[in-house]
Amino acid sequence: MNARVLIAVIDDDESVRESLPDLLREFGYEVAAFASAEAFLASDSLALTQCLILDRVMPGMSGPQLQEELIRRHYEVPIVFITAYADRRRPHPLPLRGAQCLIKPFSDGDLSLAIDAALKDR
Amino acid sequence: MNNPLQRVVDALPALVWTATAQGDTDFLNQRWRDYTGLTVAQSLGRGWQVAVHADDLTSVTIAWEHAISTGEPYEVEHRLRGADGVYRWFNARGVPLRGPDGEIAQWSVLQVDIDEQKRTHALHSGEKRLLKMVARGRPLATVLTELCKLLDATAEGCFASVLLLDRSGKRVQQVIGPGLPASCFNFRDDEPFTCAAGPFGLSAQQRKQVVVADIEHDLRWADGSWPAHALAHGLKSCWSSPILSLPGELLGIFAIYRRDTGTPSAVHQGLTQQFSFIASIAIERAQSEDALKRSEAFLARAQHISATGSFSWHLGSGEITLSQQYCRIFELDPAEPITLERILARVHPDDRALMRDMIERVRTDGGDFDFDCRLLMPDQTVKYLQFANGAIRQNDQIEYIGAVRDVTSQRLSDEALNTVRSELAHVSRVASLGTLTASIAHEVNQPLSGIITNASTCLRMLGAVPPNINGALETARRTIRDGNRAAEVISRLRTLFSKNLISAEAVDLNEATREVLALIRIELQKNRVVVHLDMADDLPPVTCDRVQLQQVILNLLLNASEAMIEVHDRPRVMLITTAHDADDCVRLAVRDEGTGITAQDVERLFGAFYTTKADGMGMGLSISRSIIESHNGQLLAEPNDGPGATFWFAIPRQPCFDPVDDRSASLPRTEP
Numbered sequence: 060m061n062a063r064v065l066i067a068v069i070d071d072d073e074s075v076r077e078s079l080p081d082l083l084r085e086f087g088y089e090v091a092a093f094a095s096a097e098a099f100l101a102s103d104s105l106a107l108t109q110c111l112i113l114d115r116v117m118p119g120m121s122g123p124q125l126q127e128e129l130i131r132r133h134y135e136v137p138i139v140f141i142t143a144y145a146d147r148r149r150p151h152p153l154p155l156r157g158a159q160c161l162i163k164p165f166s167d168g169d170l171s172l173a174i175d176a177a178l179k180d181r
Numbered sequence: 182m183n184n185p186l187q188r189v190v191d192a193l194p195a196l197v198w199t200a201t202a203q204g205d206t207d208f209l210n211q212r213w214r215d216y217t218g219l220t221v222a223q224s225l226g227r228g229w230q231v232a233v234h235a236d237d238l239t240s241v242t243i244a245w246e247h248a249i250s251t252g253e254p255y256e257v258e259h260r261l262r263g264a265d266g267v268y269r270w271f272n273a274r275g276v277p278l279r280g281p282d283g284e285i286a287q288w289s290v291l292q293v294d295i296d297e298q299k300r301t302h303a304l305h306s307g308e309k310r311l312l313k314m315v316a317r318g319r320p321l322a323t324v325l326t327e328l329c330k331l332l333d334a335t336a337e338g339c340f341a342s343v344l345l346l347d348r349s350g351k352r353v354q355q356v357i358g359p360g361l362p363a364s365c366f367n368f369r370d371d372e373p374f375t376c377a378a379g380p381f382g383l384s385a386q387q388r389k390q391v392v393v394a395d396i397e398h399d400l401r402w403a404d405g406s407w408p409a410h411a412l413a414h415g416l417k418s419c420w421s422s423p424i425l426s427l428p429g430e431l432l433g434i435f436a437i438y439r440r441d442t443g444t445p446s447a448v449h450q451g452l453t454q455q456f457s458f459i460a461s462i463a464i465e466r467a468q469s470e471d472a473l474k475r476s477e478a479f480l481a482r483a484q485h486i487s488a489t490g491s492f493s494w495h496l497g498s499g500e501i502t503l504s505q506q507y508c509r510i511f512e513l514d515p516a517e518p519i520t521l522e523r524i525l526a527r528v529h530p531d532d533r534a535l536m537r538d539m540i541e542r543v544r545t546d547g548g549d550f551d552f553d554c555r556l557l558m559p560d561q562t563v564k565y566l567q568f569a570n571g572a573i574r575q576n577d578q579i580e581y582i583g584a585v586r587d588v589t590s591q592r593l594s595d596e597a598l599n600t601v602r603s604e605l606a607h608v609s610r611v612a613s614l615g616t617l618t619a620s621i622a623h624e625v626n627q628p629l630s631g632i633i634t635n636a637s638t639c640l641r642m643l644g645a646v647p648p649n650i651n652g653a654l655e656t657a658r659r660t661i662r663d664g665n666r667a668a669e670v671i672s673r674l675r676t677l678f679s680k681n682l683i684s685a686e687a688v689d690l691n692e693a694t695r696e697v698l699a700l701i702r703i704e705l706q707k708n709r710v711v712v713h714l715d716m717a718d719d720l721p722p723v724t725c726d727r728v729q730l731q732q733v734i735l736n737l738l739l740n741a742s743e744a745m746i747e748v749h750d751r752p753r754v755m756l757i758t759t760a761h762d763a764d765d766c767v768r769l770a771v772r773d774e775g776t777g778i779t780a781q782d783v784e785r786l787f788g789a790f791y792t793t794k795a796d797g798m799g800m801g802l803s804i805s806r807s808i809i810e811s812h813n814g815q816l817l818a819e820p821n822d823g824p825g826a827t828f829w830f831a832i833p834r835q836p837c838f839d840p841v842d843d844r845s846a847s848l849p850r851t852e853p
């Protein structure tokens with residue numbers, strides 16, 4: 060049912076780029092995985108992506124910086140942030156503009172709900 | 182004249198005359214006539230009264246008429262004009278001569294010259310008055326003006342003046358000469374006072390008297406303006422003498438001017454010497470008073486700036502003297518009488534016993550001692566004071582003097598500093614643990630995330646119709662791989678505290694412990710923990726990482742302190758023991774008397790994430806144990822026989838570090 064939706068996974072951690080696309084394909088989405096924000100911006104997927112699963116902390120451009128860049132380029136793509144930094148008490152270093160943020164490790168159910176909510180905002 | 186008796190009477194060194202019972206003069210001796218220059222005819226009857234000074238005539242007339250009418254002796258002092266027109270003081274005494282019938286037949290009067298005596302007396306009383314003025318601290322100008330007036334009154338035709346010089350002795354500060362017009366003295370205070378200025382300059386330079394007997398013809402200042410200026414004021418002679426202090430310092434010039442030419446007589450010289458001396462006393466007194474006032478002002482200012490007050494307490498009389506700053510510190514009204522009770526009332530109730538004890542010590546042994554004490558002000562603020570006291574004995578009387586310093590702001594800043602230091606110790610402890618926890622969480626969460634995602638995918642693939650067996654196998658394999666990766670992260674963390682990161686040095690465990698104690702002294706005081714130290718004297722140094730070891734000690738001490746926070750029914754005693762064990766280990770034990778632990782707790786205590794504290798990370802003991810074990814030592818805990826627990830560690834003096842794989846010994850990632 061979601062066959063036409065392309066989701067881009069951007070994470071510097073290889074195990075995430077390996078495991079998350081398989082799960083998302085099981086959900087029925089098309090998936091493209093990138094090791095950095097820069098690689099994503101340079102790819103053909105940029106214009107086709109309908110949802111981003113985006114690691115917050117990466118070497119080079121961070122998740123929130125990519126979000127800023129997309130807004131600047133007028134790509135209004137819904138984003139689900141993911142992060143391994145579990146300190147929930149610390150305020151986010153950059154505003155996440157209403158985007159959801161999943162703390163690693165997260166369940167397949169939470170991921171599914173987050174993507175559904177993000178796509179609904181489109 | 183041929184009457185021998187009359188010859189005797191004429192030769193008497195006194196003025197003698199006789200009068201009738203009615204008071205009419207009928208005889209005057211030769212001396213009378215010589216002195217007054219009056220003829221007998223001029224003087225007969227009441228004629229002699231023309232020579233009486235106008236100011237004294239009334240009293241003379243009254244006294245004479247009274248004697249005549251009552252027959253009582255005639256006695257009066259009055260001035261009598263001489264033939265040269267100069268008045269001199271005389272003492273006049275007259276007695277009646279009575280006939281056989283007892284009636285007064287004649288009066289005989291003797292007049293003695295008391296002028297010298299009178300002047301000497303006036304001079305003495307004038308000098309006495311001047312010295313009294315000096316003693317009473319009257320303004321210097323007033324005293325010197327009186328001094329000049331006295332000289333003018335004492336020495337006929339003389340006009341005295343005093344030039345006051347400044348401290349350098351080179352400039353005129355003030356001129357006093359009440360008998361002369363101010364225009365006489367045209368000194369400028371911005372010009373040096375030199376010999377060329379006039380005889381005063383010369384006198385100042387030579388420090389001796391300079392006599393100008395004839396201003397008009399004296400050639401010494403012929404080139405200057407002084408002679409003409411003096412002559413223009415009708416002055417013909419001038420005698421200047423230096424006024425010297427006892428040590429010989431030039432204070433000023435005492436000068437006498439006259440409207441005629443001439444040199445000073447012996448009388449003038451005596452007066453000059455005497456008056457210069459009085460002037461020097463007056464000037465020196467004024468100068469030392471100025472110096473005293475200045476030094477008092479300095480002292481008051483210094484006391485104000487340094488927040489130091491001084492006081493004296495005369496034990497015999499009980500008299501207490503407080504400096505202005507002392508009153509300010511104690512907030513006492515200096516106008517009200519100062520009593521010990523008023524001072525004691527300001528002392529903090531908790532320190533009053535101490536203060537009374539100090540007062541008692543003063544009374545009994547009067548020694549020197551210092552102490553600290555607090556004040557409680559009416560607005561409930563507390564002041565911290567330092568007292569430094571000593572006793573002075575004088576003629577068997579003890580005077581107790583002291584200084585008190587307000588160290589409140591210093592004390593408060595010390596306390597603030599200690600609080601900051603203690604908070605810093607806390608923050609750094611928490612921060613290092615916090616950073617570590619965040620790194621551990623990140624490192625562990627990455628593989629965990631993979632495990633959970635892969636396992637979820639695996640389940641979905643297996644649950645699909647038909648099941649995706651190859652995909653499921655792949656994801657299951659990844660799950661195992663990520664699981665191993667997580668285990669690897671944990672073991673890498675453990676090696677963090679191993680050989681590669683240890684900077685080994687010889688550490689004195691006692692000293693290291695004392696340093697930590699110093700760091701958390703305030704923290705322990707705040708928790709009212711009483712620390713007992715039992716440190717081995719013969720402790721050998723141990724080779725270890727000083728900072729890591731101190732982290733462990735800090736952790737144990739803070740844990741022990743926190744364990745006793747709930748203790749209210751007994752002292753919160755912490756016993757720190759160091760020892761050199763038989764197996765060449767050094768040991769440190771921290772024993773608290775807190776809530777204690779059970780035997781079952783002991784092992785769980787050292788597991789990561791175990792904590793009894795609501796806000797704790799539960800990492801302290803686990804990390805501490807890792808540190809000690811990396812030094813080949815052991816960290817253990819055991820319940821006490823009584824309340825509380827003892828945590829102790831022992832490390833060998835020369836630890837052999839575990840061989841560690843260098844590649845796994847990298848630091849955990851931290852958040853950028």
